[in-house]
Amino acid sequence: MAAAPKKKKNTNFSKYIKWFWILFASGIGAVALIFLLASWDVFGELPSFDRLENPQTNLATEIISSDGKTLGKLYLDDNRTPVVYSELPQNLVDALVATEDARYYEHSGIDARGTLRAVAYLGTKGGASTITQQLARQLFVGVRSNNIFETITQKIKEWVIAIRLERQYTKDEIIAMYMNIYDFGYAADGIRSASKIYFGKEPRDLKIEESAVLVGMLKNSSLYNPIRREELVFNRRNTVLEQMAKYDFISQAVRDSLQATKMDINFNPESHREGLATYFRMYAQGFLNKWVKDNPKPDGERYNIYLDGLKVYTTIDSRMQENAEEAVQEHMKRLQAEFFHQNTPDRNRTAPFLDITPEEVNGILERAIKSSERWRIMKNEGKSEKEIRNSFKMPTEMTVFNWNSPTKEKDTILTPLDSIRYYKSFLRTAMMSMEPQTGHVKAWVGGLNYKHFQYDNVIQGARQVGSTFKPIVYAAAIDQLRLSPCDVLSDIQYCIEAHKHGNMEAWCPSNSDGKYSGENMTLKYALANSVNTITAQLMDRIGPKSVVTIAKNLGITSNIPEVPSIALGTPDINVYEMVGAYGTFANQGVYVKPVMISRIEDKNGTVLYEYVPETRDVLSKDVAYAMVNLLEGVTQGGSGTRLRTTGAKDQSVYKEVVTGYPYEFKNPIAGKTGTTQNQSDGWFMGMVPNLVTGVWVGGEERAIHFKGIAYGQGASMALPIWGLYMKKNYANKDLGISEGAFEIPEEMSINIDCNKSSNAAMDKKKPGDDLDDLDF
The missing domain is CATH 1.10.3810.10 (Biosynthetic peptidoglycan transglycosylase-like)
Structure with missing residues (x-):
């Protein structure tokens, strides 16, 4: 009787086992079926093997310094x-x-x-x-x-x-x-x-x-x-x-x-408007936009500089770039504070503009209004001119540039018109540094802060160059007339006759102080102290056409009229061209076109572009060295002498904020300061054997300037940036910046060893003569 129930229990267990395997097999089959259906794209398209092999992701273009650092990236949505x-x-x-x-x-x-x-x-x-x-x-x-x-x-x-x-x-x-x-x-x-x-x-x-x-x-x-x-x-x-x-x-x-x-x-x-070398990175972006138009992919499609992961190798040295930006920030903050102190509405009813009428101020502001982004956007939206103009008078919350904030920004409420005037009040700057032997640009600072001042004054901005143009006149004279830095001319009133060299009327330039010493002086002394009458005599002897020709050979493409007044630096030229020109003097007479982009690779490392140097012989080695010798005189006894001092001699006139930096350079330095009419532009071109640097400082408008020459000259506005920059460079021995002398050619046919009687004129310079830098 007991055997029958036991048999029923075995039957039930077998049934469970059977169902377990059925369910297990069904599960395996279901999983297999799901994977099979998925592979047939039943649940939506799956990526092909080609896509798996080459997954498409947006890759940012990387801009790389000469020392292997990432300066920045160009991207739209993906910074990858x-x-x-x-x-x-x-x-x-x-x-x-x-x-x-x-x-x-x-x-x-x-x-x-x-x-x-x-x-x-x-x-x-x-x-x-x-x-x-x-x-x-x-x-x-x-x-x-x-x-x-x-x-x-x-x-x-x-x-x-x-x-x-x-x-x-x-x-x-x-x-x-x-x-x-x-x-x-x-x-x-x-x-x-x-x-x-x-x-x-x-x-x-x-x-x-x-x-x-x-x-x-x-x-x-x-x-x-x-x-x-x-x-x-x-x-x-x-x-x-x-x-x-x-x-x-x-x-x-x-x-x-x-x-x-x-x-x-x-x-x-990492954004396009922040970080290191922002102005240069925007130049690189413009370069790439032009390059991709002329250099398509093998399939004819155009490279996308924001998505294709290009690698752009540049000549910029990140360490020198950082030094340059720090030097600009340190000096311009102090200089701006002094400008604000001297040029407030309490002292000047047209501040920040000087020596112009309220009507002229209104004209400047009107042009700024009509060229503003606000005007363009509202015009495109179909707003009436009355509505647009009223919007410029409405108080608006905004973030503006401010030197005294740790972030260089300040939240405030201003009308758009007031903000235009506010930004006009800031002095601007530009700086470029280049290795003359290779043309490699090592540092590029186009302004104060790219986020707030997007105009690149290195290559976009061209301003009157003042006395920094005089060496080009001297170079033409020495080259064509075989003059020597030791040759002597008299500081007397000198006129170039009407109709001569294309003159419509007689041109009689005066010196900055309106006086003429009547003394004989060497060319070296005359250039060091920016004696206008001597430059005028040289211009008369060689003619404007010769000067323009040599300027073009030195890489200056800006318009230079063939008139005698260009001798005193009336042409508008940018920092980029001036650095290239001066580089020829340091490179023994060979012009090397400045280069910033050395190589471009695709994301796989294939080289797409490689720079080929552009060079040409402009001056003989002895003429080039004679020019270097002349320019060394500027820092030995001219307007650049303060580079060798511990600071200003008279702090009551030259406040530490501008000229009191303890440079104390002992090494050979060639350079030239420049200041234009009304102190609207201050320049300094400085050279050591393997580095040429140009600095410009001035207002956005020519009516924005210092009232007096003590602060408004190139030696106060621009030279300190060069001094600070070079101090930082020399502090880093790994940069290898020259501290030795310029190389003297083996066959030097031009006399640079002036005798004592010729040098006596150099000893006659009085304290304060380094201010004689203003050109009219």
Whole structure:
């Protein structure tokens, strides 16, 4: 009787076993069917093998300095510069694996154990997405949908793509791709941008705790934002460190030590208007825009400078660029403070404009209004002129440039018209530094602050050059007449007759003080002290045509009329051209066209462009050296003498804010100051054997200037920037800036060894004569 129930129990157990295998087989079949259907694009198109091999991501163009630093990037939406796996620090990889996918090296794209756990606990004990799945979603799937059916199909596609990725790439390549694709916020697309923006360093230099911050952000970079939510990110970083200890990537002692440290965020936002060499980077952008038009891809398509990941190698030295920007900032802040002090509405009813009528001021403001962005936008919107003009009188919240703020910005309320006048009151500057032997431009500062002053005065702005043009007259005279720096002329009133050299009337220039000493003086003394009458005599002997010809050969393309008055620097020329011209003197008479872009490569390293130097012989070696010798006189006993002193002799006249810098240069320096009428423009061109630098300072309008020459001359406005810049350069011996003498040609046919009687004129210079720099 007992045997019958036992037989029934065995039958039921067999039935369970049968159904288990049916369900198991069905599950396997269903999974296989789902993957098969997904591969047939039933759930939406999957990427082809070509796309898997070459995943399309937008890559920023990188602008690289001559010393290998990234100056900046050009991008639209994605500021991404990829790195290879070997450039990632091991601590970053360890943090990623420990936090996101501990069994990463054991699975083939899908973590079965993690998936079952996620299903069993409905995700409460962690998700199941592997690093490979996350990459698949980033590259090909996109943002999760709120629709349950779409979410499931997205997940299925994610699984299929992950498996394909694992077949197509190595584990190391997948990690590199994942770190390159992730958006860390603040235009930090990819690990390289994130490392630079949040820590100011390359990925390979990241410390363990820094890597932990970035890996912690992978959970949600918007939420775990170290700039906005420091405490939250701090805790998340420590969670990552905890995971690293859990999986034995670091010891418990290291974990405890690192968790106790503060986050050392070094925020360096990368934007087109901020960072190092902003003006130069905008020049490079313009260069590339022109280049891509004439240099298409092999398939005829045009390169996209914002998406194609070009690498632009430049001649700019990041260290010298930083020195130049610091020198400009230090001097211009002090100079501007003095300008504001001297030129306030209390002292001048037309401030910041001098020596013009209120009607002329209104004309300047009217032109500014009609050329403004506000006017253009409102005009395009169909606004009436009355509406537009009224808008310029409405108080508006705005952020303006301010020297005294740590950020150089200040929030305020101004009418747009008042803001125009406010910005007009700032003195502007430009500076370019070049290696004369190669033409390589090492530093380029186009203004005070690109965000607020976007006009690049290095190459866009051309202003009267004053006495800095005189060496070109002297060079023509020495070249054609075989004169010597020791030749003597008399400082007497000198007129070039009417109708001579194209004159409509007689030209009789005076010296800056309106006086004539009547004394004989060497050309070296005359140039050092900007004696106008001597320059006029030289101009008369060689003629304007010869001067214009040699100026063109020296690389000056700006318009120079063939009239005698150009001898005193009346032409408008930019800093870029002036530096190229002076470089010829330092390079033994050979002109080398300034170069900024040396090479362009595509994202794969293929060279697309390589600069070919443009050179030409302009002067013989002995003439070029004679010019260097003349220009050395400027810093030995002329308007550049203050470069060799500890500061001003009379602080009551020359306040420390302008001239009191302790330069104390002992090495040979050739240079020339320049000041134009009404002190509207101040120049200094300075040379050592392997570096030529030009500096200009002035107002946006010629009516914006210092009233007196003490502050308004080139020796006060521009020379200090050169002095500060060179002090910083010499402090870094790795830059290799020359401290020795200029090379004397072996066959020197021009006499530069003036005898004592000729040199006596140099000794007659009185204190304060270095102010005789103003040209009319």
